[in-house]
Amino acid sequence: MINRNSDAPVVLIVDDDAMTRLLVVETLEPEGFRVEETEGPQEGIDAFLRHRPALVLLDVEMPGGDGFECCRRLRALPEGRLVPIVMLTGNDDDESIARAFDAGATDFVSKPMRWKLLGYRIRYLLRGAATLEKLATAQSSLTYAQTLAHLGNWEYQAGRPDGYWSPELYRILGLDPECTPATFDRLLQSVPADEQPLLIQSFTSLRTEGTAFSLEHRLIHADGTEHHVLHQAESDRDPSRAIVLRGIVQDITERKMQQGRIEYLANHDALTGLPNRNLLSDRMEQAMLQARRTRQLVAVMLLDLDRFKYVNDNFGHSVGDSLLQAVSVRLKAALRDGDTVARLGGDEFVVMLVNLRASADAEKIARHILGTFVAPFALEGHDLHMTTSVGVSVYPADGADAESLLKTADAALYCAKERGRNCYSFYTRELGTRVEEQAELENALHQALANNELELHYQPKVDLKTGQISGVEALIRWRRPGIGVIPPDRFIPIAEETGLILPIGEWVLRAACAQAVAWHREGHPPIPVAVNLSARQFRQQNVADMVRATLEETGLAPARLELELTESVLMQDRNTIAHTLRELKALGVMLSLDDFGTGYSSLSYLKDLPIDVVKIDKSFLSDVTTSAEGASLTRSIIAMAESLHMATVAEGVETEGQLSFLNRHRCHAMQGYYFSHPVTGPEIAEMLSAGTELPEHCRRRELLHRTLLLVDDDRSILQMLGRSLNRDGYEILCTTNPDEALDLLARHRVGVIVSDFRMPSLSGIDLLQKVKALYPDIVRILLSGYTEVQSITDTINEGSVQKFLTKPWDVALLRQHIAEAFQRFERGYATVPPLHDGKDADAACVDVHPPRITHIEEPRRRGQA
Numbered sequence: 001m002i003n004r005n006s007d008a009p010v011v012l013i014v015d016d017d018a019m020t021r022l023l024v025v026e027t028l029e030p031e032g033f034r035v036e037e038t039e040g041p042q043e044g045i046d047a048f049l050r051h052r053p054a055l056v057l058l059d060v061e062m063p064g065g066d067g068f069e070c071c072r073r074l075r076a077l078p079e080g081r082l083v084p085i086v087m088l089t090g091n092d093d094d095e096s097i098a099r100a101f102d103a104g105a106t107d108f109v110s111k112p113m114r115w116k117l118l119g120y121r122i123r124y125l126l127r128g129a130a131t132l133e134k135l136a137t138a139q140s141s142l143t144y145a146q147t148l149a150h151l152g153n154w155e156y157q158a159g160r161p162d163g164y165w166s167p168e169l170y171r172i173l174g175l176d177p178e179c180t181p182a183t184f185d186r187l188l189q190s191v192p193a194d195e196q197p198l199l200i201q202s203f204t205s206l207r208t209e210g211t212a213f214s215l216e217h218r219l220i221h222a223d224g225t226e227h228h229v230l231h232q233a234e235s236d237r238d239p240s241r242a243i244v245l246r247g248i249v250q251d252i253t254e255r256k257m258q259q260g261r262i263e264y265l266a267n268h269d270a271l272t273g274l275p276n277r278n279l280l281s282d283r284m285e286q287a288m289l290q291a292r293r294t295r296q297l298v299a300v301m302l303l304d305l306d307r308f309k310y311v312n313d314n315f316g317h318s319v320g321d322s323l324l325q326a327v328s329v330r331l332k333a334a335l336r337d338g339d340t341v342a343r344l345g346g347d348e349f350v351v352m353l354v355n356l357r358a359s360a361d362a363e364k365i366a367r368h369i370l371g372t373f374v375a376p377f378a379l380e381g382h383d384l385h386m387t388t389s390v391g392v393s394v395y396p397a398d399g400a401d402a403e404s405l406l407k408t409a410d411a412a413l414y415c416a417k418e419r420g421r422n423c424y425s426f427y428t429r430e431l432g433t434r435v436e437e438q439a440e441l442e443n444a445l446h447q448a449l450a451n452n453e454l455e456l457h458y459q460p461k462v463d464l465k466t467g468q469i470s471g472v473e474a475l476i477r478w479r480r481p482g483i484g485v486i487p488p489d490r491f492i493p494i495a496e497e498t499g500l501i502l503p504i505g506e507w508v509l510r511a512a513c514a515q516a517v518a519w520h521r522e523g524h525p526p527i528p529v530a531v532n533l534s535a536r537q538f539r540q541q542n543v544a545d546m547v548r549a550t551l552e553e554t555g556l557a558p559a560r561l562e563l564e565l566t567e568s569v570l571m572q573d574r575n576t577i578a579h580t581l582r583e584l585k586a587l588g589v590m591l592s593l594d595d596f597g598t599g600y601s602s603l604s605y606l607k608d609l610p611i612d613v614v615k616i617d618k619s620f621l622s623d624v625t626t627s628a629e630g631a632s633l634t635r636s637i638i639a640m641a642e643s644l645h646m647a648t649v650a651e652g653v654e655t656e657g658q659l660s661f662l663n664r665h666r667c668h669a670m671q672g673y674y675f676s677h678p679v680t681g682p683e684i685a686e687m688l689s690a691g692t693e694l695p696e697h698c699r700r701r702e703l704l705h706r707t708l709l710l711v712d713d714d715r716s717i718l719q720m721l722g723r724s725l726n727r728d729g730y731e732i733l734c735t736t737n738p739d740e741a742l743d744l745l746a747r748h749r750v751g752v753i754v755s756d757f758r759m760p761s762l763s764g765i766d767l768l769q770k771v772k773a774l775y776p777d778i779v780r781i782l783l784s785g786y787t788e789v790q791s792i793t794d795t796i797n798e799g800s801v802q803k804f805l806t807k808p809w810d811v812a813l814l815r816q817h818i819a820e821a822f823q824r825f826e827r828g829y830a831t832v833p834p835l836h837d838g839k840d841a842d843a844a845c846v847d848v849h850p851p852r853i854t855h856i857e858e859p860r861r862r863g864q865a
């Protein structure tokens with residue numbers, strides 16, 4: 001019977017004896033085997049390759065060759081390594097058996113054989129072969145896996161110095177298995193000296209007490225490189241009850257490096273390499289712990305670069321990035337080793353100072369930090385002058401944990417910025433309360449628009465020539481239920497910061513336009529309404545689109561809308577802003593520059609922008625009648641605007657003196673409490689109906705009459721002077737008090753002042769010096785006795801006095817000099833040239849003739865005997 005079952009295990013019989021082959025077939029096929037037969041060694045090898053038998057029965061003596069040699073050749077084949085080969089031998093002698101095993105045979109059977117047992121024997125051998133194959137597969141998988149995992153292993157028997165190291169362990173150590181004994185001492189040699197004691201101790205406990213260990217330590221590879229390994233070991237007893245120690249050594253160098261990299265990235269800022277918020281918090285907690293123990297202080301400084309956004313917008317992000325890197329280098333260089341500089345993101349840095357004894361130490365360092373910004377940063381061909389604001393909080397007084405310390409430092413930073421930047425502020429309790437209030441305000445502001453809590457007031461602007469209302473400015477108010485009206489200065493900055501200014505700004509624009517249309521519909525003359533736009537609106541919205549849509553929606557003529565921008569708007573990217581302003585101009589609206597003089601706008605920049613009106617900030621107006629500087633700045637702004645063909649509106653006009661000053665210098669319009677506070681829409685309507693306007697004497701007049709101011713503490717002299725001059729048609733103002741004289745000058749357009757030399761409260765020279773500074777166009781005459789001439793020579797030479805009259809006077813000559821003085825004033829008035837680039841008007845309008853002395857000889861020049 002021939003077994004053709006293809007799944008049946010194949011047995012190859014190689015024997016020249018046909019009878020033996022037949023008996024094998026007859027015996028095995030009924031047992032479920034398939035038998036392939038060949039007669040000689042070479043055919044046997046060919047059949048082996050063809051049929052891949054599960055087992056080979058091989059005769060020892062064949063005519064075609066020796067069975068031992070055939071066995072050897074079969075074993076040499078890759079496919080023949082593990083196949084059971086059973087030698088069939090007629091010689092049951094020891095030598096043949098030994099030769100058979102030597103040639104690689106698995107077993108032998110002596111002829112004549114017991115055929116009945118052959119099947120059992122073959123099955124047994126096949127089971128053994130299968131187990132061996134599985135073992136070999138498992139072994140190679142294990143080796144492969146160990147290589148992949150860089151996992152080596154070792155084994156020692158207690159009491160024996162030599163043991164076993166796997167190939168991978170040799171590879172990890174970089175050692176040659178052929179010439180390196182697998183001893184524990186050799187393993188130890190590869191461990192750096194500082195880590196050897198730990199390993200020895202662990203190994204000893206394992207050996208003596210059976211305590212398993214798991215350690216990470218370093219190993220020095222044979223090539224000298226340092227590797228990190230995870231080393232784990234435990235002990236066991238083998239079947240003979242001997243103690244066996246087994247361990248694995250895994251090379252985790254790569255994982256360690258990646259872990260290190262991940263940890264670095266998680267704790268450092270990628271741009272500057274400085275610690276980030278994460279690491280900073282850790283360090284802060286540690287520093288506070290230590291400070292508690294040593295009773296010292298920790299200071300946290302929060303830094304924000306002033307105008308960093310301007311650098312980014314105008315010089316590009318790569319310059320911005322280089323700047324941040326340069327700042328981090330300077331900050332690190334400014335501090336001690338134990339201190340920390342971290343970057344929180346953007347242009348925010350934190351400096352943490354440890355081991356401080358007093359807050360004053362932190363103050364010194366804060367000053368030092370400001371000092372490190374003095375030198376410009378030379379970056380990509382630009383010299384950037386940067387400053388920073390610093391908020392400081394101190395542990396333990398200002399916070400018990402990292403988060404609260406950063407919060408209080410932030411509050412202090414806010415205060416430093418409010419103080420004008422480029423300075424530092426320490427946190428105080430009052431500041432904290434203010435910050436909390438701010439936070440509360442911020443929450444409430446989110447609801448304000450939805451709850452209809454916002455409203456608009458309007459402040460009239462008045463034309464100084466006609467005295468009539470020429471427009472209004474819309475000013476927002478927040479009426480908080482249960483609290484009252486909150487002024488915009490308190491909530492607009494918050495709205496700016498949070499972005500709420502965008503919806504609020506849109507609402508203001510719509511409400512103001514609608515109100516202007518409503519006034520017109522009620523029959524009032526069409527007056528323009530001005531609306532403030534914030535810098536953030538320009539950055540984040542398409543302002544031109546929004547304005548166009550609002551004009552369409554409300555039906556307001558574009559010429560009746562004025563948009564007020566602050567200088568901070570102009571500090572944004574030049575090209576973008578110029579483009580937006582041109583788009584707005586193309587719509588037909590008016591553009592005015594608010595709070596002019598408080599920012600950084602330069603004349604050359606302004607002249608390229610389509611600005612119609614410059615608003616002079618109220619901070620200049622406040623001291624315009626008392627401070628030479630205030631007066632000079634305001635004059636300069638008016639003159640500059642005039643030269644650029646822009647109109648001027650002065651804000652915050654509260655007194656007649658300020659108004660007179662503005663008229664004298666030909667400002668176009670005013671806005672301020674002197675005329676009206678901001679009022680409601682209906683109140684504006686009432687003012688328009690009533691034709692409310694500036695009183696006649698407050699308007700700008702061209703030269704109508706000559707006003708003369710006489711100042712003398714002696715009333716009788718004043719009367720005599722008045723009598724001498726009253727025929728000439730002057731408006732004569734008299735006062736015995738120099739302070740009152742300044743007030744009169746502020747309120748009246750005086751052309752000539754005559755002042756006595758000796759007065760108890762202020763000398764005539766001091767008064768005229770002030771007049772020169774405040775009103776350089778007024779012609780200044782000093783009145784004195786003969787004997788005083790010598791002492792006032794220098795003053796005359798300095799130019800504070802332009803004419804000099806002596807007492808008693810010749811009436812005709814007095815009249816003549818006063819008339820000449822007025823002619824001179826009027827000449828100057830008619831030719832006041834526009835001022836350029838902030839130059840003071842003095843040089844232009846003061847006639848610097850040598851002083852003329854009436855009645856006596858010329859005073860002697862400085863240095864003359």
Ligand SMILES: Nc1nc2c(ncn2[C@@H]2O[C@@H]3COP(=O)(O)O[C@H]4[C@@H](O)[C@H](n5cnc6c(=O)[nH]c(N)nc65)O[C@@H]4COP(=O)(O)O[C@H]3[C@H]2O)c(=O)[nH]1
Nearest residue numbers: 475476487488489492508532533534652653654671672673
């Ligand atoms: N001391 C004094 N002050 C005077 C006088 N005349 C007017 N003022 C005040 O000066 C401010 C003029 O407005 P601003 O410079 O545009 O300054 C405004 C403006 O920058 C901002 N603001 C107001 N409304 C809005 C708005 O709707 N949107 C935006 N973005 N900002 C607004 O808030 C600032 C303050 O507004 P207000 O508190 O209404 O304060 C107003 C006004 O009430 C005066 O004679 N003396």
